[in-house]
Amino acid sequence: MELLEQKIICTTHVLDNGLTVWLNEDHTQPKVFGAVVVNAGAKECPNTGIAHYFEHMMFKGTDNIGTVDYEKEKVLLDCIERKYDQLAQTRDERERKDIQQEINRLNIQAAEYVIPNEFEKLISRYGGTKLNAGTSFDYTVYYNTFSPQYMEQWAEINSERLLHPVFRLFQNELETVYEEKNMYSDQIGGISVDYLKERFFSPHPYAYPVIGSTENLKNPRLSEMRKFFDDYYVASNMGLILSGDFSTSDVLPVLERTFSRIRKGSAPKMPVVSLPEFRGKEQMKLKVPMPFVKMMAMCFRGIPASHPDEVALRVALSLLNNTNGTGLLDRLTIEHKVTAAVAYNDCMNEAGILAIFVMPKLLFQSYSSAEELVWKQIACIQNGDFSDDTFQSLKLEQKREYMSALEDISSRAHVMMRLFSQKKKWEDYLKEVDRINSITKEDVMAVANRYFTKNYLHVTKSTGRYKKDNLPKPDYIPISAHHQHEKSAYAKRLEQMPVKEMSPHFADGNEVNVARRALSSNVTLYVSPNPVNDIFSLDIHYGIGRIKYPLLSQLANCLSIVGTKEESYSVFHERLRQLGSVLSFEDTDSEFIIHVSGFDSTIRETLLLVKEFMQNAKVEKRNIRQLKDEMKVAEKAFCNSNESLAQALFENVVFGANSPFLAKPSLRELGKMEGTDFESLFEEIQEYGGDVLYCGNLELGQVADMLESILHLSEIKFSRIYPAIRPKHLYTSPKVYFLDMKGVSQSIVCGYILGDLVDKPIERCASKLFSAYFGNDMSSLMFQEMREYRSYAYQVNGQYRLPSNLANEDPGYFQMCFSTQSDKTLDAIAVLDGLIKNMPLYPEQVEMAKQNICNRANNAFPSFRDLPAKVAAYHQEGFDHDPNRDLIEHIKSLNVDDVDAFYQKHIKGRPVVYMIVGNSKRIDMGKLANYGDLEKLRINDIYNK
Template identity: 45%
Template structure:
């Protein structure tokens, strides 16, 4: 056996990387728009044989109707249930019952008498059982898994809804076929069964005292905007009265090509798949979009304080109004946060915890698409330290930032760490996909992402001090929570007969058509030792 020295191995790794990267740039993103307005991001990376794909919808929880919060999140769940061709053995017969169910849910939402509501829910259950006789449960998931797909998931935030999963690169045509189809003529089937899942999510959220505390904080921070006045999961009352009609209206309004994006990163060949994307996604309809949410928040009047008893220990949160995503000060504000608290525990606020002056404290920025906030949390010592004392300790460290009381070496080290973290995130397709999703949601460009390290590096200490004084002033909100156990308004799961579909092993017409699409050739890059490996001394 030939001996290969560690130095030669290092050279082999370097040479292999250069060869692999020579034909394309993994940081290059092909961005273009179809005639119907769909935005497409294609990022080629053959260091993997997988592809990470996503479809993104601008809107999120902030676009929920005020009288039907949680609709965007409900809809996200139902878009896994199939279409008029997928997830059903006979849509024409199923539709009769589904239409009746929609009418009954509207009737339920208009009824307050509990006896009548129980009767309506019982009729919905009867109709759901009949409709379930035609449904094929989980067919979307099985189709994606059948082609080697994984990470099948979706999420709804305040600003965006995203559907995503990984799949082998040679299955690109099938994946494009499934994802282009799932958003055309979706059918809201098995809805009553899905209520239990949504109810469980809401109940878990209400069980989390700190999440409830932050929801209370946001309600007082964003006094006008949906960011604070409604939640993505929705209110208990609205979840008890879901409206399929309003859900359909949300879909018709926001699930249009000119409000959506397709993101693909990994083992793809952009020029080869562009015709496929045009063929399969170019038929999506465009639509007239609502205008921006034109809501501004007034400045706080000095120190606005809220007192609550919501947590098992004393906890405080305070926040300052800052800027939305994409603002020219966004990068500097993020740098301010890292100077105050970071993963290495070297920040100015971190020092309070390291020196045991406080039990815990930190900072985090919320760069929403419409508005911004910079928040600080603090946990006083369990004994002989008040929330006000802990708050003042944190404010004291913020004052040090505002006065430039930190040395240049530390300042430069923090910037280098932030750049390293950014580059590490860009090294894998997962990091690039979620960055592209965020880029679309917040209407940024890929150039903004690529140029971010340079922009950060150019920020001076004086600029940080200027930004800190500009935003971290005397007007802020603070919430003090002492020990308490607030009452929870739990959502009881419906006590009706379970809807058990009978067609778990059946396949829809769409699934049979999908079988006709041939698999592509899997691109495997084997190492040719006589060609790719070079030996030498370093």
């Protein structure tokens, strides 16, 4: 770890106001990841949802950002705040409706002073991408990536947002939060998990959902939200994290000047609520809408973060499940003794949950017999019934996972955010890695006995659904955006700040250290160095995918559970694990990929094992039975997931029989297959050329020689099949396809328009600009019209999908998606349909879309681990350089007329096909038919069961 400490340096500083700053310089990527962490989350305001919807409001601006006249706006906002306090005290429904209508009237008036989305616009204007935030039980975090030359602007804007946030457009945003809650409630087991947490964590605040109860969301108090901000958003309770391409000595004065403005103060200290011990085996029944599938959970009292047993417990759990699938619970699954068994550990700041989730075999196995098997495996750890070789190899695996998390600025910054929220220091993470070395077998046995006790919550599943809180659509008048293209005085002042000019960095030429060598006419090797640790990754990409062979998805799953002709799965993967290596498989539309990772010191031995597997993989009938059982469970989950069904519906409408959900084998077809069918397919795909991607500490020649001497990749016969094309369906008239799903709160709506060929580079760039302008950004038409102004959706997206650069005869298509409360479905479709048929043109918004595209291109420079894949991908597309270089050059020359020209040619006047997964009882189907010939589909129409 000493070498890692030298390569990854994090310095800590405390500003004059008490705010803690963690700075990690990393010049391997020309960008910076910036985050603000606030040590306050849902547990500080249990069941109210305040922490979460306050996070939403932090994007609405301040007394300087997002307004043309705050003094006049404030008068109305103060009235709105008082009205919400009045609403919370009112129970009469007629009076409540009158108050809400009055709030709506005031909201419309206040909107006359609002500059919508100005905060997001400023982030984008100054090089920002991936703007986001998140609320957990223990903390709230705000983050994004940005270009280094805008460090001063980033610090100015992100400190300004923390000084005087303004709760404007709250009524709209609260409706959006309802949509988010609806989305979670429609997810399989979403409500069930809430009930489990309530039982397990009561009386601790962790017992309540982060988003809050429906009753509390219906009665928000802006005054309480203001108090939450005043109490917890103080400097001593916050951390600033920066990781990336900057100079610490240059940045510190900037941070002192900006973030030192944040209020001093101490956050309230809440007493920690102790959880009572379970008394023996306490029983709980939990409803899950998946018939014929048994589910069980054994939930034990865990440990909070920073507990002395944390590292030892993590090692103990790796004896149950690990990345090589050689754990004691993995063995139950591999040997087909249960359908699945997985250990789970979540250490929050004040409590933890330790659980084992089990799916008994689908036929005849009882809960008690499955549980008995689990206890026997736990006893193996408690009694020390595992070899020292196994123990040492698992410690090595833990070290690899710890080190891998630090490889790029984004994942490293997320580690830092978690550490800060747990009141840890950066050095504590490095000590955890060292602590792994010192863990003894006795330590692991001790924690297994300490926490896997006979006092636990035993949860079993019953088939059913919990009642949902369906809120009726409010009768609100949408706001009007009077100043959407104006700038605040604050934004104009920012424009006067100097900016150091920096040229974009592209993943080509001298900018990247990627060596390339043709191993044969069909195989190319790409090699890049690893500057951080001694972990290698080797990915073998065979150029044939599931479009050609739909069975490849099942093959990838199958190879993950089989051994070789000479060795069982457990024995083979135990040998891999002792080397510190991992083998896995992946399929895509156009490729089948073998992923190998481990330590460079054992790469030769690892590749010899990989060769053994590639030549001698053995698929037995019991493996196919296991696949079939897993597929049965996945099918039950699929048929109860509106998101999965919406995806399958879209694929069916666009690609017909070539949809992967129809082309895949059915359960019956899978059951008829023999092991030799999979073995032959695995042998066949190894005959197709492609790319080999290596990142590690070996030189190009060393890697090439090793691959040739061990894997003989130069002997591959066939060139890759690329591009893999699926014909798209041409509709000559508008259509509406509806899949009825009872009990869901939301409708998931997709739209499809087939365009013409886009074969000129400048027009391909115009398609990206159109997408960003119409629906692929927070400043897009869809986002503003459907989410910001009308609160019809939480998630919206509209994007023109381009085929491969080499697919000259394959047209692109426009895909739109959103989810909305069932009774808002027709209203939301009407807004989208209006945008499609008569797209408004705003030159200022097009310029913002251009900026967003350039930012994404500038910030797209990959981590060292991903560099070979980036270079190989653009070579595969026919480029000899990073295509982002052309994109930025072309985008500069485009304007609103080019967006309009693309729209007129590819979108306007073309038939629109709408697809809806929703509850027909809550939608006027007659009115829905106004958008096209209505056809109802069943699951069997879109999914091969």
